[in-house]
Amino acid sequence: MAAGTEGSETESQLRWLAAHLLRCGLLDVDLRWDEAAGAGLPGTISFGESWSAGVARLERGEPVQYVIGETDFMGMRFFCDAWALIPRPETELVVEAAEAFAREALAAPYGTWPRPLPVLDVCTGSGCIACSLAARLGDAASVAASDISADALALARKNATALGVGVALRKADLFEGVAPASVALVTANPPYVSSADCDRLPRNVRDWEPRLALDGGAGGMEIISRLVAGAADVLLSGGRLVMEIGEDQGPAVRELLCQERTTMRMLELRRDFAGRDRVVVAERLPR
Ligand SMILES: C[S@@+](CC[C@H](N)C(=O)[O-])C[C@H]1O[C@@H](n2cnc3c(N)ncnc32)[C@H](O)[C@@H]1O
Known part of the structure; x- marks a missing residue:
């Protein structure tokens, strides 16, 4: 995965965004990224646009849970938006x-x-x-x-x-x-x-x-x-x-x-x- 910014916090947020876009778990991001690159996915317009738009939002400081619109809580997936606190x-x-x-x-x-x-x-x-x-x-x-x-x-x-x-x-x-x-x-x-x-x-x-x-x-x-x-x-x-x-x-x-x-x-x-x-x-x- 190409991380454009430094810092472990930023890197983990980028990984989270990638996992969301690649529809895989956090641990599978590197593998899926390489596979997807082989299949041309990260080069496709829709993936590229989603990735760039997501990275731009993270760079503005927006929490990753709002960027991807979801988070995990008690082993379940919850939608998140800026009208409510992100479950902790x-x-x-x-x-x-x-x-x-x-x-x-x-x-x-x-x-x-x-x-x-x-x-x-x-x-x-x-x-x-x-x-x-x-x-x-x-x-x-x-x-x-x-x-x-x-x-x-x-x-x-x-x-x-x-x-x-x-x-x-x-x-x-x-x-x-x-x-x-x-x-x-x-x-x-x-x-x-x-x-x-x-x-x-x-x-x-x-x-x-x-x-x-x-x-x-x-x-x-x-x-x-x-x-x-x-x-x-x-x-x-x-x-x-x-x-x-x-x-x-x-x-x-x-x-x-x-x-x-x-x-x-x-x-x-x-x-x-x-x-x-x-x-x-x-x-x-x-x-
Ligand atoms: C800290 S958030 C908790 C949200 C959620 N329960 C959680 O744990 O992620 C507090 C919530 O209280 C709501 N709230 C604030 N004042 C309130 C009031 N007077 N009566 C009812 N809800 C209120 C806010 O809109 C917000 O959704």
């Missing part, structure tokens, strides 16, 4: 913690939890959390998802359709319109970067990913605070909130849950692959 590997931890609780609830004696298990993913963006849970839990759960952005919801709908999973999608400001004590499991990866830090994010994030998906207001805690209070209202007794947070927000979220001590309690603060605080698991106390 650490968000898979939210799905894993949520699925563990759902399986526990589904194994409980009949009548303990409503069936199918009501699950709600707020701030759904591309729908990656909701679609993954719907795919993993099948008919045992009824997964709903919402976002304040109609454009993000359109992407989530496209992903749910392509993956063949049932997710009830709705435009809403957090829990707007959700009945009290009606949900067993709430998942969320809310915007949690402080407004000040948003301006200091790496350029490929700051200039390309939607501010609405990133900006958590002053201290990054505005949406998280509303989310914790709203979850206490919509969750059934014993239900769970599984939420992604910023690496430095563990103590503040713990404090927030302490303030809600009659309604919620922190069960767990999970770390990500880099050992940073990343996912909060909290329980709705009995009403």
